[in-house]
Amino acid sequence: xxxxxxxxxxxxxxxxxxxxxxxxxxxxxxxxxxxxxxxxxxxxxxxxxxxxxxxxxxxxxxxxxxxxxxxxxxxxxxxxxxxxxxxxxxxxxxxxxxxxxxxxxxxxxxxxxxxxxxxxxxxxxxxxxxxxxxxxxxxxxxxxxxxxx
Numbered sequence: 084x085x086x087x088x089x090x091x092x093x094x095x096x097x098x099x100x101x102x103x104x105x106x107x108x109x110x111x112x113x114x115x116x117x118x119x120x121x122x123x124x125x126x127x128x129x130x131x132x133x134x135x136x137x138x139x140x141x142x143x144x145x146x147x148x149x150x151x152x153x154x155x156x157x158x159x160x161x162x163x164x165x166x167x168x169x170x171x172x173x174x175x176x177x178x179x180x181x182x183x184x185x186x187x188x189x190x191x192x193x194x195x196x197x198x199x200x201x202x203x204x205x206x207x208x209x210x211x212x213x214x215x216x217x218x219x220x221x222x223x224x225x226x227x228x229x230x231x232x
Contacts, residue, residue, distance in 0.1 A: 117157030
């Protein structure tokens with residue numbers, strides 16, 4: 084099983100989409116193994132988005148992500164990273180297909196509501212950054228009804 088990091092950004096929280104977004108991941112069959120809400124510090128936001136630190140939009144991105152609560156989540160399942168990315172959709176909501184989170188709720192590249200890890204290495208880094216205390220382990224019998232064999 085693979086674990087991925089997903090974050091509902093301030094715009095998703097402020098728009099009241101937290102329940103809808105969590106429901107989509109649960110309905111798909113992913114298992115929630117980490118969940119918390121927080122207003123990120125500038126330090127953690129800069130570490131998370133360090134890959135963009137040389138880009139012109141970086142200061143605004145940091146101001147945005149630290150402006151309001153975010154919801155940090157860890158989701159587990161087969162191919163959880165690609166499954167989550169497919170549920171989320173492309174960065175620009177205008178380009179995202181209906182049925183994806185960004186396709187159904189997004190209109191702007193900057194206000195795209197949600198972040199999801201793009202690779203196993205990224206997920207490992209992001210999960211350790213946002214969940215230094217570790218993740219939950221629990222028995223989920225739903226998997227017997229989601230995966231064959």
